[in-house]
Amino acid sequence: MRKILLIISISVSLLVILFSCTNIPTLPQIIPADPEGVVKPDPSLYNDLQVYISSDKTPFLVPISIPDYVRVKISVPEISNLTEENLKVFEDDKAQGFLVFKESETRSNIDIMIVLDTTGSMDNAIEGVKSSIKNFIDTLEASGLDVRVGIVPYDDAAPAKDITLTKPWQDLTDLNTAKNFVDELSAYGGGDFPENPYAGIMYAWNNASWRPSSQKIIILITDASAHYKSEEYPGDAAGETLYDKDEVISAIQGYVTVHGAFVPGWYNESTTDYTSPDDPREIVQKTGGIIKYTDSSGNVDLTTLGILEYVQSSWIIAFESDSPSATHTIEVFIEKDGRKGYSKLEDISY
Template sequence: MRKFGRTTLFALIAVISALLVYSCSEIPVAPRVIPKDPVGTTKPSTSGYSTIDIFGTVDKMPSLVPIAVPDTVNIRISLPGVENLPDNTIRVFEDNKEQGFVLFKESAIRNKLDIAIILDVTGSMGYAIDGAKNSIIDFATNLEESGMDVRIGVIPFDDYVNPPSDIEVEPPYLELSSPADARDYVGELYAGYGGDAPENPYDAIMFAATALEWRPSAQRVMIVITDAPGHYEGDGYDFAHFTKAEILPSLVGFFTIHGAFVPGWYYFDWQTDFSASGDVRELCQKTGGVIKYTDSAGNVDLNQLGIVEYVESSWIVSFESDSPAATHTIEVFYTTSTDKRYLKIEGATY
């Protein structure tokens, strides 16, 4: 993969954003009006609310529904198991101030699903590669049987991307294709050698973001499967061309990144701090994705990532910010008589 300088990186991020805007510009929709912000309300206590099974991030894709207020803020929230979301079951706060909002089910306005599998094929994955491959194949079969309009691409990586240096694969990556094509391609992959402990998922993720032909009106998902931390620019090697901080602006709001991590020497399910420079899990956390762990042989039920359910239970919440240029804390309270969930998004920029 060719080296990206910092100037090229920021130009690349601008190109990604422009392409995403253009690709979603043709969708016919009806206008909506955002109600006024509630007055004199009090934010609920988070006591009794669960932070499990609620995911969210700022959505920076172009608004697919014209709204009477320009430059609305869009938040994507997913509530697995919730198929219908009446407006009166959620409350939205920006910096402790309750917001009036309009709500759209995402699958009604983005009716396609594009998925990129970012697969570690290094030698350390040798004991886990068959389990990972079988998991992907089973996942692709289930997506095919779901009846969704889905395309799957596959990006294998080691210290290098397109192609990985230590294995011979043809083609070096699979463009977004049918689930059947993805099964066939994954079946031919195998673990190579690699030269050191970290690998190069950040380059692979950026390659997927820029090289794959993401479809208009598609929900855009990546699934990273690896057992190792990531190389990053400035880590003393000459493999990676990005840092995690540099790639986040081109990912947050545009892609949802889920992860399936092989435990053993770097990733453990008891860890909660993902801020280390090579820890891929922070990308999942900050894009509203789900983090899962495989067994010791690389087996993981990718269907438990809940991607189909995630798609079917995701909504776009649109509101008008009082200060869109600032950095914000967004809080969402979902409340029914039997279910209470709480989402907090800190450091949100629009």
């Protein structure tokens, strides 16, 4: 009996410690029932607001009695406040009962890894990029948010093999240390035109000291297409760690948001089909990130990328799935102050 009581006491103590060490509140006991008779609106009428959407799989502590539920993350940078009354959520064409939480109030830590192309083709832009990264870090510091920043330079390898640094990459760290690392960066080498951003993203994902409850962000900056594992001739990336794009998406989707700043040239701004195996913009799209383009010389102002606005205007939607399908389509309709927005996730597995 004493042994049983001891086990119960230890278990209760562990639960108390777990709940006290997180800033993520628990979900209420009941997710609302699915509404009846709700007709799905016409998405073409919901085009006033830009809505970014992704699945959300970051650990989230809830009471054990709660049934399984699905989480979706949306960001609407032009809106500062949303409630359930402003939203309609559909899973596989069926209206869902749901709860909504503002992410910045449930995950107050922000971890940002910058994955940066440092090859010779970036030579004309590297000083502007370095200056922009440092200005961006200053903006993060002024925001008062709890932010850490790290950097992975890459070329045909990740971390980059063609530039010399005191250390090959910078793990998530305080903002001043991150700025000091940026000062060391240069642009050199790279060989053939495609580089290895997929390995850069995966290196950041697998090696950075991400905090469990943080909003996790990767910023990709590049002017080149991607080498990938299944290509017939990997060129100067032969022998390096390579990934196919679907491997990257499968590994990080729901856990990290990738934003991208792309130099026009190979990256055509009018293109909306990112499915080519060497186009990393699909990773940005499928993790709910922002796609922006630099000027023709590669100069980029990260403070205008909209990341702070994105972070401060993100919500988590939670609902119970009642669909037996292997993959799902989730659609979110927003109506706020006379403006409407729409976005959807396709081929999502839980």
